[in-house]
Each structure stands twice: as structure tokens, then as C-alpha cells.
Amino acid sequence: MSRYYVNKFLFTVDRDPELLRRYKEDPRSLVTTWEQSIGPKLNDVERSTVHSLTEAERDALINHDIVALFEMGAHFFLSLTIFIAIYDEDWMQKYGPLSFQRDFAKRLAHWEGRDYPPVGE
């Protein structure tokens, strides 16, 4: 398992408008591309051999699975930001302001009052 690598995916995709567009339109294809050529990059020249996604992590990213990502300790800020970018505008038009953010919270309601899965340490 690599919580770090899941976070690296969210971080690198959220900050790049073209990757973000592809993650919205065809997440499976983008996750494949990312694992092949983006995730391993340390910089333009260097490659890292350290991390890889588990099947569960890959599925969570492909399915935009907010609950699974929360439960595997993906960083809350990265997860919120990227899925707002993907869903907020569409939901706002259909259901009104903050509807996506509130549904996001509702999907995690079973965690209220419990210690959340750690995002670090």
C-alpha cells in the first residue's frame, strides 16, 4: 500500500489542467498513463522505483471513490480539492450551491465521532 503514491496522484493531477480534464473524462485511461509515465517521475530526468499503487488504490482513483480514499488515509485537502474541481460545477447547476460538498460529507457520515484514518504519522 502506498498512501504517499495515492497523494502524489491527487497532487500532480489537481495542479495540471490537462491531466485534470482527462481524469474527469476518462479516469481509467488517465490512471494508466499516470502509473506508466507520471507517477515514477522525480523530475524531468530522474525516475523513482520506490512506489506503486495497490489494486484497491488504483480502483479508488479510477472510481473517484471518495470514501475509499478517505479510509486509506488520502490527504483530506487533496481529495476535497480535486473532486470539487471535477464535480462542483455540474452539481451546482443541478442541485444548487455546495450540494456536492454536502453530499461528499454525507457519504462519510459513518466516520463522525470516530478517529479518522490517519493522513500521516
Added chain:
Amino acid sequence: MAKLAAVLATTHHPFYLKATTAPADQQIPEAPEWKRKVEAYRDTLTKAEPELLVMVGADHFHQFFLDNYPQFLIGKSPRYDATFYNEEREFGIPKYILEGHEDLSNFMHKGLLARGFDFAFSNELKLDHSIICPIITTRPQADLPVVPIYTNIFAPPLPSPKRFWDLGRAIREIIDEYPSEKRIAAIGSGHLSLELGGPRQFRETGPDPEFDRQAIEWLSTGNIDAILANVTHESMARSGNATHGFMDLILMMGIAGPIPAAYSDSLSLFHTMEAYITWYPEGAAQ
């Protein structure tokens, strides 16, 4: 020696600009009151007549990531670009360029090292909304040179609340020793109780209004003993998973010292409570 003209500790609500500049018929009902309170708060800085700003914030995975995340970092650039693509996209915050102040950055960095704070540093730091939001609210003309200081309130394991207080105290000593006639203001932004990406996010109020009320009381009375007796990483997590930004407000009170604030205001909004605190450590602003 430099004069510490004012210390400001505030929350940074990234939607302030968007909320208060939208067409009137699209504004949230609280927008006019929000604007009034922010402008009143801005006056507490303006009347201190600052010439140079020490800005405290925290990078939200914009320039720094988990491959190399600093606990404490100081910017040492001649100038700073601000606002990342994904902040423009989500919050509608425009890009800024702020002048830096290399002499104070260097003096501050050496002073921190001498006091046991082994800071990371950056000569090419791009500022995120933790610093630009308070610029927008308290100095929208963005016309003063800045020395940015970043803390880690975000990527555990985090430094302790006491460490943030002690860092504030150290920054104060260094400002007091800075050989300059400049009037310096310190402005830092953080959070009260806050939930992001969790089950308590985006409610009608912040996740823990009782903590918010207590935190504002502690800050406005300079009660560091109560803060250090009550606030831990675990207690902040119980108040909301992103509440650890409160430690930057503790840091700011450390710069001011354990003294009552000259100005304290707050505003309960959806999702969060806003706090606006100002100290004049060397007496009322002229």
C-alpha cells in the same frame, strides 16, 4: 531598532473576494456584513502605518508536497509570485506579485537559527492563499514588501502548539533587534475549527462553535496558559480535521506576547467561524 507596529491573527477564508465581489443578486446573505467586518479589521492595520510585513501562513500542497515538506520555512526572495492555478480555479483569487525584503529575510533566518529554529529556506517561493487572503483582506493594495514564513499545520507529524508559541516569541525578539527604523507589522492566517474533506465539512457553522468561541476568548485575552493547557493535536482533530491551522494563530499571539488584543471580532459563516484579532504590542497605533 525596528518598531513592531501591529500583530494581526486572522482566519483565511478563500472565498471572501468571490463572495463580496459577485453581483449583488448572487451574493450570500452574509456578504455585506462580512465586507464591513473585514474593512473595519483592515483599519486596524492601516492606522498602524506599517512599512514592512512579516507574513505567516502554510503551503496547502501548492509548492511543497510530501516528497519534501518543511516544518518551518522562510522565503528569501527579492519578490514573490502568488496564487497557483488550482487556487484561481477553485477560489477565484487573482495572481499577485509582492515585493520581498531580502535584508530582513536574512536577518530573520540567521536570528531563528541562533535561537534553535533550524528553518528551511526558499529563494524561489510562490505564495499561496494562506498569505494572499490576508493581503486581500488587510492590505489589498499589496504595496508593502513582505517576509513570508511558512509553518506545517497540514502534513503530520506536526510541531507542537508550544513550538508555535515559542517560534512567535523568537520572531518577536528578532523584529525587536532588527537594525532599522521601519515600522513592521506581522500578519498571520490560520483557522479556527475547520473540517475539509470529512463528514463535518460545509455545515451551517464551523464543526465546533464552542471551540471557536473559546479560542477567540483565549486569543483576545492573551491567555497562552489556557491554550497550552487545553489545545493538543488530538483536541484540535476532535474539533475538525483541519483545525490545526489554529497553531498559526498561537504563533501570532507569540509575536504579540501574552497581552490582551486591542481588537477582536468574529463572524460565523457557513463552514467556518472567521476571527479578526489585532494586538498593538508597543501601545495603541498612532
